[in-house]
Amino acid sequence: MGFDAVKLALSLCPLPSRDCRYDGVVIPALPMSMSMPSTPAFSPRLPRRLLGLLLTLGLVGCVGRGVHHKARGNVLFHNGDIAGAIVEYRAALAAAPGDAGAYTLLGNALFEQGQYEPAAQAFQGALTRDPQAREARRGLATCQLRLGRTAEAEAGFAALIKSHRGDYEAEAALGKLLLARGDLDGAEQHFREALRWVQNDPPTLYALGLALARKTEQAQALEIFGRLDGAAPGQPYAAYGRAVTYARSGRKEEALQWLGRALERGVDSLDEVTSDPDLASLRDDPRFGSLVAEARKRAPPRPTKKGPL
Secondary structure: OOOOHHHHHHOOOOOOOOOEEEOOEEEOOOOHHHOOOOOOOOOOOOOHHHHHHHHHHHHHHHHHHHHHHHHHHHHHHHOOOHHHHHHHHHHHHHHOOOOHHHHHHHHHHHHHOOOHHHHHHHHHHHHHHOOOOHHHHHHHHHHHHHOOOHHHHHHHHHHHHHHOOOOHHHHHHHHHHHHHOOOHHHHHHHHHHHHHHOOOOHHHHHHHHHHHHHOOOHHHHHHHHHHHHHHOOOOOHHHHHHHHHHHHOOOHHHHHHHHHHHHHHOOOOHHHHHHOHHHHHHOOOHHHHHHHHHHHHHOOOOOOOOOOO
């Protein structure tokens, strides 16, 4: 051929002498001092088929490097070296800037470090390149939630549900957002849809029961908390949910009875229990304070939630 074709192909990645685009992927140029002086430049006299072959070889080299960096990043991530994984995912993107999967992996790693804004940008980068990237859309919505942008988070989870029917995690997440802002009907709808796909998911059962209790749909709430008892036997959440249901229905005796059972089973976020608005009707009763005091003696509070939300 008169020149080293392999060296010419490899010169496209990672050291091209000028920006080039192939199949939607931009391969950025590096300073001329970093290029390969022994490699001849493209000539318009080279046959078109040969140019296409060389471009393909160059792209395969880029993609291969990108896959290599992603694999290394995944190993590091799995072993807890999140910073090292981030370096590898960025290297993967340098080799293959159009790789939506690499953007998603980078977003996951940044999220793990609590860098929610950069993570959101990485997930958006994935969606720009692949609007159907499911995990990127989920990651972006979750970042928005952590950043306090609840409207954007709601929109993100709603878009995920629209594009990927049966995503129970998105249904449950949107339901919890709606529950938090008092849209009880909307929350119930999404919790029930989530439970169509994962029938006895304890956190979703608890959240649905809570929504029904707040709607004073007592019979339905108690039925859901009965299912929760079967899904998470021995745990305090179903008993606590029954206490909330009876407290919101004005049935103080039953509420205190079930609250006592929940505390015996190990509800340990006692500060949250004493400030829970769902139990407001019980706080004036001296038995409420006694139950909490006894629970404090049995086990000091630990930094966990009172319910599986």
